[in-house]
Amino acid sequence: MTLISSSIGRKVAMALSGIFLVVFLTQHFSINLLSIFSKSLFNQVSHFMGNNPIVQFILQPILILGVLFHFTMGFILELQNSKSRSSKYSSYKGRANATWMSRNMILSGIVILSFLALHFYDFWVPEMNYKYVEVLPLDANRYYEELVHKFENPIRVGIYVLSFIFLSLHLLHGFASSFQSVGVNNKYSKTIKKIATGFSIIVPIGFVFIALFHHLK
Amino acid sequence: MNLTLKVWRQANKSAKGKIETYQIKEISPDMSFLEMMDVLNEQLMLEQIDPIAFDHDCREGICGMCSMFINGEAHGPDRLVTTCQLHMRKFKDGDTITIEPFRAKAFPVIKDLTVDRSSFDRVQQAGGFVSVNTSGNTQDANAIPIDKHDADKAFDAATCIGCGACVATCKNASAMLFVSAKVSQYALLPQGKVEATDRVLNMVKQMDEEGFGNCTNTGACEVECPKGISLENIARMNREYLFASLKG
Numbered sequence: 001m002t003l004i005s006s007s008i009g010r011k012v013a014m015a016l017s018g019i020f021l022v023v024f025l026t027q028h029f030s031i032n033l034l035s036i037f038s039k040s041l042f043n044q045v046s047h048f049m050g051n052n053p054i055v056q057f058i059l060q061p062i063l064i065l066g067v068l069f070h071f072t073m074g075f076i077l078e079l080q081n082s083k084s085r086s087s088k089y090s091s092y093k094g095r096a097n098a099t100w101m102s103r104n105m106i107l108s109g110i111v112i113l114s115f116l117a118l119h120f121y122d123f124w125v126p127e128m129n130y131k132y133v134e135v136l137p138l139d140a141n142r143y144y145e146e147l148v149h150k151f152e153n154p155i156r157v158g159i160y161v162l163s164f165i166f167l168s169l170h171l172l173h174g175f176a177s178s179f180q181s182v183g184v185n186n187k188y189s190k191t192i193k194k195i196a197t198g199f200s201i202i203v204p205i206g207f208v209f210i211a212l213f214h215h216l217k
Numbered sequence: 218m219n220l221t222l223k224v225w226r227q228a229n230k231s232a233k234g235k236i237e238t239y240q241i242k243e244i245s246p247d248m249s250f251l252e253m254m255d256v257l258n259e260q261l262m263l264e265q266i267d268p269i270a271f272d273h274d275c276r277e278g279i280c281g282m283c284s285m286f287i288n289g290e291a292h293g294p295d296r297l298v299t300t301c302q303l304h305m306r307k308f309k310d311g312d313t314i315t316i317e318p319f320r321a322k323a324f325p326v327i328k329d330l331t332v333d334r335s336s337f338d339r340v341q342q343a344g345g346f347v348s349v350n351t352s353g354n355t356q357d358a359n360a361i362p363i364d365k366h367d368a369d370k371a372f373d374a375a376t377c378i379g380c381g382a383c384v385a386t387c388k389n390a391s392a393m394l395f396v397s398a399k400v401s402q403y404a405l406l407p408q409g410k411v412e413a414t415d416r417v418l419n420m421v422k423q424m425d426e427e428g429f430g431n432c433t434n435t436g437a438c439e440v441e442c443p444k445g446i447s448l449e450n451i452a453r454m455n456r457e458y459l460f461a462s463l464k465g
């Protein structure tokens with residue numbers, strides 16, 4: 001139990017849930033990417049993800065728990081950390097020794113969280129409504145149209161782009177940082193850092209590209 | 218050099234402190250920061266003002282006492298130095314310098330710039346040692362072969378002087394760099410391995426009880442540490458802690 005009640009335990013839990021979300025992000029990205037190349041393939045994969053019982057009733061709940069855990073823990077950490085210095089510095093030069101990203105994880109996290117709320121409202125709520133509330137007939141070809149429809153509104157696309165900038169900032173610190181948290185800091189760390197930085201820039205740009213692609217098409 | 222100094226004044230632990238502004242003239246760029254503070258205190262005493270309390274001892278960068286947060290950075294703008302090794306040539310004539318105590322819940326202010334860092338002592342007492350029998354038949358340390366890489370890393374970790382700059386600098390007031398240096402110093406050596414499990418569990422427990430914050434890997438501690446203690450030590454402590462807590 002010391003593992004979760006201790007500062008290091010929480011740090012490791014934060015890292016593992018973060019890495020889990022990175023894996024999910026990669027999977028989500030790959031599927032979205034299909035929408036650029038092939039309408040029918042995108043529909044097929046989306047239909048599979050939306051109707052496969054393992055995905056729906058095992059992986060999806062795990063993902064929701066993972067997200068809940070990650071941001072709840074993020075808020076708890078932030079709260080505890082703000083208590084560890086009751087009297088504040090009148091002059092504090094944070095940028096002299098740490099990156100903006102590392103000092104503002106809670107800010108980028110809150111932006112991502114707000115986006116997730118919108119995203120749930122946009123895709124997940126209608127999806128649940130379609131499948132389990134109204135129980136509409138299975139239609140393996142509706143996903144692509146739904147996606148394109150969502151990206152018609154320029155305001156939504158704008159919010160989308162902004163959120164992914166913050167996701168990139170979050171990952172620019174978080175991805176490599178999670179290796180340090182689980183105790184990996186060795187001769188491979190420079191390479192890990194490079195790969196993590198590449199991922200943190202390329203994947204959000206990719207998401208933005210897909211959104212703009214459908215918006216402008 | 219003529220300078221404007223904004224210094225934190227606080228009469229005692231429970232008093233509410235505030236920043237006071239003092240002017241100081243004709244400071245030599247060759248003076249150390251603490252010598253400048255001495256001159257300021259002489260001046261204050263002549264003016265019948267209570268001199269500023271600040272910690273110092275060796276004045277050569279080895280004791281770790283000289284805790285000052287200068288212009289928003291622990292030990293000031295220079296790298297790999299303590300406040301006593303910081304020289305006035307790092308500043309410009311006419312500069313305004315803000316001087317505050319190291320701030321953290323676990324480092325309460327005693328007076329002005331002096332803070333109580335006994336929380337570090339308690340963390341150290343919780344496991345920062347190797348129990349050796351001093352009965353007269355202690356084994357000669359040199360008789361135990363040690364991998365050169367490990368010996369070097371243990372030595373690097375052992376250069377931590379317990380100054381607390383890492384805590385003062387960290388936005389979370391986390392003590393991970395200090396504690397990990399102490400854990401690593403022993404964990405890397407055969408003499409320290411025997412008690413490694415209990416050491417890391419007990420030291421981290423004490424660290425948490427003292428009210429230090431959680432590490433979020435910003436890396437500020439490593440940059441401000443006067444001894445260049447590496448973040449590698451924190452990763453090592455995380456590993457040690459993980460395995461230790463799985464063990465028992």
Ligand code: HEM
Pocket residue numbers: 011014015016017018019021022025070071074075077078105106108109110112113116170171173174175177178179181432433434
């Ligand atoms: C898809 C979404 C997200 C991904 C992929 C993600 C990923 C990560 C990763 C990899 C870390 C690093 C953990 C470590 O340094 O050990 C992290 C840290 C953090 N995340 Fe997220 N995160 C996401 C969403 C969120 C949300 C919604 C919040 C809500 C507030 C949040 C708050 C935080 C905070 C505060 C930290 C800093 C903790 C630390 O550095 O120890 N994250 N995240």
Ligand code: SF4
Pocket residue numbers: 376377378379380381382383384394395398438441442443444445446
């Ligand atoms: S790790 Fe560095 S900054 Fe922290 S107490 Fe040791 S010497 Fe000081």
Ligand code: FES
Pocket residue numbers: 272273274275276277278279280281282283299300301302
């Ligand atoms: S007075 Fe000893 S390190 Fe500065």
